[in-house]
Amino acid sequence: MSEIARLTQEVEMLLADYGEVLDFFSDESLYFVLYRLDEERYEEVCDTISALVETRRAEGIDFPLGFSYIHHGREELFQARNDCVRRMFMKEANIDESSEANPVKRQELNLTIPYVEIENLFQAISVNDPEGIETSVNRIYVFPRQNLPVLLRDYVSSISFLILLRIFQMQNKYDARGEIVSTQMLDLKYLQREYSSMEDQKALIRRLALELNQLVSGQKNAAPSRMVQTALEYINEHFSENISLQEVADNINISKNYLCDIFKKEIGVTFINYVTNLRIEKAKDYLKNSDMKMYEVSAAVGYNDYAYFSQIFKKNTGVTLSAYRKKL
Numbered sequence: 001m002s003e004i005a006r007l008t009q010e011v012e013m014l015l016a017d018y019g020e021v022l023d024f025f026s027d028e029s030l031y032f033v034l035y036r037l038d039e040e041r042y043e044e045v046c047d048t049i050s051a052l053v054e055t056r057r058a059e060g061i062d063f064p065l066g067f068s069y070i071h072h073g074r075e076e077l078f079q080a081r082n083d084c085v086r087r088m089f090m091k092e093a094n095i096d097e098s099s100e101a102n103p104v105k106r107q108e109l110n111l112t113i114p115y116v117e118i119e120n121l122f123q124a125i126s127v128n129d130p131e132g133i134e135t136s137v138n139r140i141y142v143f144p145r146q147n148l149p150v151l152l153r154d155y156v157s158s159i160s161f162l163i164l165l166r167i168f169q170m171q172n173k174y175d176a177r178g179e180i181v182s183t184q185m186l187d188l189k190y191l192q193r194e195y196s197s198m199e200d201q202k203a204l205i206r207r208l209a210l211e212l213n214q215l216v217s218g219q220k221n222a223a224p225s226r227m228v229q230t231a232l233e234y235i236n237e238h239f240s241e242n243i244s245l246q247e248v249a250d251n252i253n254i255s256k257n258y259l260c261d262i263f264k265k266e267i268g269v270t271f272i273n274y275v276t277n278l279r280i281e282k283a284k285d286y287l288k289n290s291d292m293k294m295y296e297v298s299a300a301v302g303y304n305d306y307a308y309f310s311q312i313f314k315k316n317t318g319v320t321l322s323a324y325r326k327k328l
Helices: 002-015 039-058 074-092 103-109 115-126 130-140 150-173 188-194 198-218 226-238 245-251 256-267 271-289 294-300 306-317 321-327
Strands: 020-025 030-035
Touching: 002 020, 002 030, 002 039, 030 074, 074 115, 074 150, 115 130, 115 150, 115 198, 130 198, 150 188, 150 198, 226 245, 226 256, 226 271, 245 256, 245 271, 256 271, 271 294, 271 306, 271 321, 294 306, 294 321, 306 321
Parallel strands: none
Antiparallel strands: 020 030
16 A cells, blocks of 8 residues: 555656646556646656556566546546556457557547446446346447448447456456456457357347346445455554544545545445444453453543443443443
């Protein structure tokens, strides 16, 4: 995490010469949004950051890097994010992206990625809506069914590839690594060889989307992400101290607001409620298995004010500390 913090600062400093910079995390990636950019300096930006990455690789810190094309408007942020992910995987798979990126051919065929419908597909998966999955798949694959030109065939495969990548990432959140989409399937050449027609790819995506839907509906509470798991480990080690949300966020190098959001989303309770419940359970254990005095129990779980902790304990358990021990 300290390396990530250092890298973030270095990238921000470099990008600040080209425009305004925002950064944000996901479980697996660090994103930088550069806006108010002089478009003529786009290649210069790519070269500058690539040079930094190569320097880090020489130091033994290796990670994939992807740039989006230039987009306009906040509504295209998702498309920009997918540009990065797609280009990282294409580079790792040694796939030539020159034809895919040709703006003239794109304009001739009026090809646009159906990002909104892809989002609708994964929304249907998240809320356990098989009919919505079927509808979205049918809307995504609305191309000529025969005699597809080579470029259009590659375009359809690119859409399938994007969906496979999203399924792969989502299945890993539910600890189903490789059960639905394997790493082998994240290869355009493999996809086009094994599922050569649009109908084959459409059937594949429909089947895998329904399998993911079953996985999600069967595991309503996903395993905590690595970021949240790290936060939980820190809390469990320091619950007896006067810890705060800011302290935990600083420890794992993310913003306090972001930690607050993902903590509530993944654990189901707020940070304060989680820490309070943890301290109460630890206090119960001390009352049951030790001869500690009440004020000692209070201090051991992070409350120097015994009277205050006694109020919290009674509010959450319905009994006082002494009454709980007597009941035991």
